[in-house]
Amino acid sequence: MSSALYAGSDRSSETAPGRVTRHSFSFGPHYDPANLGFGPLVCHNDDLLDAGAGYAEHPHSELEIVTWVLEGALVHTDSTGARHVLEAGSAQVLSAGSGIRHSEAADPGSGRCRFVQAWLTPSEPGTRPSYATGEAPRLSSGLVVVAGGDGLPVGTVGARLQVARLAPGEVVTLPEDPVQHVFAATGAVTLEGLGLAGGDAVRLTDEPGRTVTAAEESELLVWSFGTPAG
Structure with missing residues (x-):
């Protein structure tokens, strides 16, 4: 059993x-050999864009790319001709497979x-690129599955992304899975006495069913x- 707090700062x-x-995690020029990933999770980026700003067309392959929009709206286009506008509370899974831009x-x-945005290693390499988008079910109480499981399909076996919007004092129980990455995107919460401010994360191994309490929204x-x- 282990847990480790990773401060947003x-x-x-x-x-x-x-x-x-x-x-x-280690990313691009910010190379950290001690922080290359956690299980199949190899990237967990938190982006803030001004209106109209972002990333020009670029390639990906052999990744499951899962995007969750917290604020505003994100315009996605790709080399298949697809174009999506993802508003806050929406998710997208882009299975890059053999290659996509x-x-x-x-x-x-x-x-x-x-x-x-999270990047995961796929369970099966060389698949045909695909994507799925959707608005999350009403986030009113407890954790809601967004991707994997009953959510949008993810090509990484056993992976699930769940989201909760918590009112002050609300308590949620974490999943039973043995490996978990818990990220406080906004507000402040405590994980059985361990405080997390917005931007902080905890990585849990073999500690299922722990509880998180919101100190604020x-x-x-x-x-x-x-x-x-791994």
Whole structure:
């Protein structure tokens, strides 16, 4: 059994015109051999974009890319000709498979956009690229499955993303899966006495069923995996 707190203030960051990105894992020039991933989770980026700013078209392959929009609206286009506008409370799973190109930018008409994006290693390589989008069910009480399980399909066996919007004092029980990445996206919560401010994360191994209590209005993102962390 183990747990480790990763403070948001310790995340590496990258700035570009109209964009600030904070990385929870080793990423690009911010190489950290001791922090390459957690189970199949190899990237967990927190992006804040000015209206119209974002990422020009770029390639991906052999990744499951899961995006959750916290604020504003994100415009996604890709080399298949698809175009989606993801508003706050919406998710997208892009299975890059054998290769795809895409771009992402904050909708110019919706102000700034904040989104969290996770990259996972797929269970089966070389698949045909695909994507799925959807608005989460009503986030009113407890954790709601957004991707994996009963949510949008993810090509990483056993992976699930669950989201909760919590009122002050509200308590949720974490999943039973043995490997969990718990991220306080907004607000402040406590995990059985361990305080997490917005941007903080906890990585849990073999500690299922623990409880999280909101100290104020908060949004919680929980990745859970059915296999031990590597």
